Amino acid sequence: MSCVTTDDSEQKTLQLLADLPRVDATFGDTLYLYQGVWLFRDAVFGAMQIQNHFNHHPTDIFLTSFMKSGTTWLRSLMFTILNRSRFDFSDHPLLRKGPHDCFPVLDTCKPEDYAVTDNSPRLFATHFPHKMLPSSITDPSSGCKFVYVCRDPKDVLVSMWHFVVKLRPKELPPLSFDEVFNLFCEGVMIYGPYWDHVLGFWNAAFQSPEKILFFKYEEMKRDPEGHVKKLAEFMGVPISGQEEEDGMVKKIVEFCSIEHLTSLEVNKNGVYKANTGYIVPNETFFRKGEVGDWKCHLTEAMKDQIDRITHDKLKGLGLTIGATNEGHPMT
Structure with a gap:
């Protein structure tokens, strides 16, 4: 991959990388521990660019x-x-x-890419944790809003494993599910640790609920139309009564x-070209999208280990994700 830094800062960032803890080539590229988060090289550069050069609009x-x-679903x-x-759905x-x-x-933008649109509001996506x-x-005074899922x-672990396997260079030995499982539990995962990532936005949403809309994937799957209406309201473009009568919400759900x-x-055959030059087939971003697909991959011991970590990390914080043996939400 090519880096996203400007020429005058490249030497500085390369020196920074040389001093960071790392995990070599486990996922095809080296992971670096930057500000307590595991990132690929280009994401480290991207984080530095955002922190130093991003000028927000309110x-x-x-x-x-x-x-x-x-x-991918929420982006659509x-x-x-x-x-x-x-846009009409027939020519979208x-x-x-x-x-x-x-x-x-x-995550991989250059400063000149930040102003890619004059539309208001501007939409951006990132996997960076809140603290980064x-x-x-x-800051709530910025006017910016965040949608978190x-x-x-x-299920994240299983989907991540399939994703990594698809993109892993063929010249590297196969990456086993057990290997990815152990790294995930240890927090050594791109943008990880996972639980810290979730809690960063959960705590921020608790402090500023008007600025951060916090969704659970499982709840979106159960009631996609209700979540479309919440999204529209939060984004400042609420669904009108006439639109509801015309079936707009259902059309959006089906289209996406x-x-x-x-x-x-x-x-099926298109590709996504990141600003770093990295190319990812579009089909790689899609799989089953099912709730509970982990049951086809995790042993009972694996399930219990992740559930224990989740319980310990989230205990007393008012957030429930995952499930107990009885299938009820964990606290």
Whole structure:
């Protein structure tokens, strides 16, 4: 991959990388522990660029999440909701380009990429944890809003493993599920530790609920139409009574469904080209999208280990994710 730094700062960032703790090539590229978060090299550069060069607009909206938590689906929903008066479903940008091309991913942006649109509000996406984002945008006085989605960590783990396996260079030995499981539990995962990531946005949402809309993937799956209406309200473009009568909410849900998106040619054979030069086939961003698929991959002991970590990390904080043996939410 090519780096995203400017020439005058490249030497400084390379020196920084040389001094950081690292895990070599486990996921195909080296992971660096930067500000308590495990990142690929280009994401370290991207974080530095955001922290030093990002100029926010008070109307900016950020889609935030840990990887493989439902980001692709939510990205499609947010773009479609915001632009529903601009584009007809029969001639929609999502018919021609993948969801990741609809608005910028800050993690690999260069400063000149921040002003890619004059639309207001601007949409951005990031997997960076809350603590890594500059206070200029996370402070409630900034006006910026955040949509965060979390998911049962067991399903996140399974989806992450499938994702990594697809992108892992062929010249490297296969990466076993047990290996990824152990690293995930230890917190050594891109953008990890997972639980710290979720709690950062959960605590911030508790402090500023008007600025951070906190979703659970499982609840979105149970009631997608209700969550579309919440999203529209939060983004400042509420669904009107007439739109409801005309079936707009249902149309958005069906248009952005995994069944529809995966049927499109662009998501079967198209690619996403990151600003770093890294190319990812669009089909890699989609899998089953099912709740509870972890049951096909985790042993009972693995399930219990992740549930114990989740219980210990979230105990007393008012957030429930994952499930007990009885299938009830954990506290």
